[in-house]
Amino acid sequence: MKLLLNIKKENDDLGKQVNNLVNILPKITYLKHCIAILLFAYSFTIQAQDLEYSSGKKYTLGEVSVSGNTSFSEQTIIAYSGLRKGKEMTIPGEDISNAIKKLWNSKLFSDIEVYITKIEDDVAYLQIRLSDLPQLNELKINGVKKGKKEGIIKDNKLKKGVKVTENLITTTKNFLTKKYQKQGFYNSKIHINTIEVKDSIETARVNMVLNIDKGEKVKIKDIAFSGNSVLSDKKLRKSMKSTKKINRLRILKRSKFIDSAYQADLGHVMDAYKENGYRDARILSDSIIVNNDKTISLKIDVNEGEQYTFGDITFIGNTVYSNEQLSRLLRIRKGDTYNGILLQKRIADDSKPDAFDITNQYQNNGYLFSSINPVEVSADNNVIDMEIRISEGKPAYFNSVSVVGNDKTNDHVIYREIRTRPGQLYSKANVVRTVRELGQLGFFDAQEISPNFNNPNPVEGTIDMEYAVKETGSSQIELQGGYGGGGFIGTLGLSFNNFSIKDIFKKDAYKPIPMGDGQKLALRLQASRFYQTYSFSFSEPWLGGKRPVQFSTSLSHTKQFLYNPATRNADKSRSFNITGITFGLAKRLSVPDDYFTLSQAISYQRYDLNNYNTGLFTFGDGFSNNLSYTVGLSRNNTSVDPIFPTGGSSFGITAKFSFPYSLLNGVDYDALKAERDENTRTRSDVNSTPLQVSDAQTRIAEIDQERYKWLEFYKVSFKGDWYTQIVKNLVLRPSVEFGFLGAYNNARGVIPFERFFVGGDGLGNYSLDGRESIQLRGYPNQSLSDQDGGTIYNKYSLELRYPITLKASAKIYALGFLEGGSSHNSFRDFNPFNINRSAGVGIRIFMPAFGLLGIDFGHGFDALPGQTEKHGWETHFIIGQQF
Template structure:
């Protein structure tokens, strides 16, 4: 019950909202009873007249005062209420006060709102809006959960300290917790909420979520009913997110479903059908008895389950059953505490392609289009395959009708397959084409490259101003930009912007820079050896042109797409190695001809145990290596431009001191080696170089060393 204390010199009329609910209640006009122990000595006659009025009269709103708020700005609440000094009020009968209360109530910030008349003078009414703020969240915790789950539950619950606590807030948090554990396989997780006032802070509460996860439920078996043309095992294979648990038994499940009964194949039928000659039939026979799922968690996830049902229908459609439907499905806990999933399907009839005719094609003849389409009369109906061949579903591989046209500049090309007749089990199609005009590339713009120079990106792009638009060139350009390794492959954007007025198209490329440099650092200590370690750096987007420009050092000059590598490795005095490498991928800047120069030097030493009992290394037993390589690479045009040929000339010098490296008779002196290496490679993998989804990569190399013994007879 609501009540209010009245001043001795005033009479109050209130509009109130009852407490303790989140729903919007009916607004009532009441006159609260006075609870003052001291009786009033005087009453404002104008307030009394206003209270007892029966005839509507117009008043002007005067002052507005907000009381009861602890955290909210008073002027903001007045603004939210919709009341403004100077407003005209009709009392009784007006709806200004009820609207004000509803406006404040909808904010979900208050558990009670009251409006009081505090003064009436010459037709001007002063108001007091009294609010009771809902408690705010001081802290919250989870009981009955693992420590590893607390962080995830904190994120998913959406709770924030200091915010108002409502019933909706708690319900949303409980649903998020239950969903979290349902996805982990706890189908019967229960959450109980405790809300306790926090005595350390005014009008705040502590919320405790008591979680009972229950037992983890795994999928025992998935059963299909009504499938006549497709075996149950093939349907289960389509369900990537709903897997059964491992099973080994001599008594298969005999649970009867409301959808009917699945008759299992007997051993005699298996032998009679020569099932032992087929791996698939053997799996189908053994499935009720033996099922080995090594990497399957067998958790039931509602979202993945719904996705799997769509995959089942897509699989049916690919087999020609375009009317296939899952008419009913259910999942329930069996008497062993695991989950059974039953699905009832209606396969419908299998359909086949009939006559396919073309309409609107002027560029290519029907025979050429039929050849590319690759679908003949009598083929099993497959809508997905039809859309893929037409280019309605874009693929990186291309080879479809849309790709044929768009590679020849027909940017505005459209194709629509129309069913013209369905009779018995045959479907006739008319494929309607709108070729449109050919588009020429006008402008190429690049944005997002903060460090990389524009010419580094532009030289990789296959779309050039003045040439016809080509979808294949866009796909290839995307791959080449990704292969650079300087940008986030997922954020590479290509946006063709048509200009219908002049038949041209602008192409906008957007990239997002990412760090491509590498740092290698390791260190250790070995007994008798001392300090060991490796330090290596690779700058994959280096700029040698700006090496003398101090402003470009951040920390090194970058942006020209060159590669600089430095590496030092030490194993105490036993071994030291120094490596340097520089690569210019576009020598001259006009063609993809690469130049690589590398130098390396290493020292090996052997030793023994000295008189002091410690291991030592001596310069009297050592091997020094010095090597240099220069390589020239060239992109080939035949058989295609994915091929690259690299020629390299290598020189290595060996200086030996009591170090029999080659033969025991030669342990001191100098040895030189010169060889030539040819490497032929083809790399079409992509578009992401780290995780390619198409293409291939191979390398063929040969290395030749001159026959020194023919020139120097002293060499045996």
């Protein structure tokens, strides 16, 4: 048996060279064979045996057999090789080498050998001996989290059964190395080992172990520029938004190197030049230097070029708007320093869908198919003349408007919020506003609302509009227990924010409750040893279905039991009950704009005291009535997601009034006040007898019962929030609050109800008397007001928010805050700058089924009333409330 050719694969990258060598093998001497073997021994072994003849001879091919470690059938290999029985060929010759090449290029075999088994007359018998490339049996990946392994397998095609070649191993190493370098792991190391599987199965198989050592993300020690004289290194480094050098004082931006961010920041460096008139600025080269301390330094060589200014700016193609109107929108004048970035923003600002630019001016008035292109027509003497070429196109009209994805919410609830109608002239502002209104409903994932433009027809001037929404949980359940108010508190709350009251008697609608009409229904029960609270509320946002007029009503009952210090338990025979009912209407206005809402409400509360004597009330038996009217004006234009707004503002001013009874009831409150003051002095006089003190106390209670039979007061409150996106996802929220409680008749005095209690988490676990709990983190609950509450308060807050995730299942964001506020009892004591200050951090988690949850760690920098040392740290747990 004589060996004709043998090829063993060691490196796929040199395959072409081997194939070329195989082609000429029959034409070279044995010595040249040996030289070739030496040259390619590190990657290929190619052997040729002396067949006892020096030149090729023609033979007829006899039987061809196949042997070796292969799973392919003999017939398949012979047919694929082209060495068919009866074929006339020259041996040695190109037929043999071509057969070898075909089998080799299939990338299925690790080595191939062709033998002449015998020669009878002019008939040659051949044998093909080969071995399959090993298949991947098992893969073990070390060094990454479980969730990342599937991605590595998919990206590198490392499924079980794949042929394991040197090329596969090399490609996998290179892919992962580049991938981790782009993520900032510049010193990552990838090791791949294969282990042959020895078992009874004939197929060649190997187990692969992939060891990944990402190492630490490499930090940037220095960023140095060369070739710059106009802009300093400091300014250029500042223009790089995500690539920063090591600075121990920096908190928000890290100094770790990420290739993709670095490439983007090179573009930002050029933008810095373009914003200063250097439109020809270029980066000549950039390099990464690896330092001995495992950091890197970046070297960037720039060519600044020369500064340009704007020359003549001419508008061409405009018929809808005059040159003067477009110039006012462009706000760039001849002689201004050339700024290509600003020019593009004034034409079309992609970062703001409602930007004040020329493109939006056209698109808000129907010209969807318009295009605006700035063209430089001259740059003589560094003065650039511009033509703003405008193709206005035909006005576009909505052909159809549809919504998809609303599985629970009824169509009419969505369509009444949509600002685009079939047949209406296209307006980008209306599309943006529609997305905002749908997000504000709270029934859909605000991050997933997508306006889709279908079937645009510039010739006919029509467009089909489709709003894609994704339903999210809009009902909440509150079931909790905790310790507070002197005992265990249990709470059961149900809030249905997309309720349908018309289906309440339809059995089939309970899935699990009737839903889809956008109404809100809430039930709440809270109880402990010392109090019980029951409440019910309902609201319909579109009363009558024609206009955005919200009708709301609520009913509540609270019972408080007096604490008995002897038994340390509640005395059920002594109680303070409050029953209240409220009816309200809120109407969306159109002037000054339709972000304004005017709300009005009438409410009634009855306070019943049954042998309930405390420091708050001078009478322990009796009642008070509170009939009041509330009017409020608010404006809310915050961006799409109500849980995490990134722009806009929200403010509201409310005034609550009772009827001025003292003007009509004929009671002389000045005389009552004088009598009360006299009895107060008698009660406090050490020379008074016990009987005199008792009589004075009784008379004071009678006077106060008369004063508070019908509560008389007015109350004014203001709150404003503003949201600004500083950089992507980082949102600043300043906030201001103020409240004042006053009396019409000073002789009658300010009522002991409806007061402000400042400090703590602001949740107000059992606000029995109309009080308002004002959140001020870093201090205990209600600790910054008198025991009876304050009549004036002010508060300032500055909060910085950053989202961790905004998915529908859970929206999570972190925050840092600075706050200050105070509470006072008269304007004589009020000083808006004399406040209790605090700072801290926190986190918020919003889950549709449970509402908003969170925790804050606040540090109070000032002392509590009556103390001298600063308060220090306080922890607050937030449930169902958004600050």
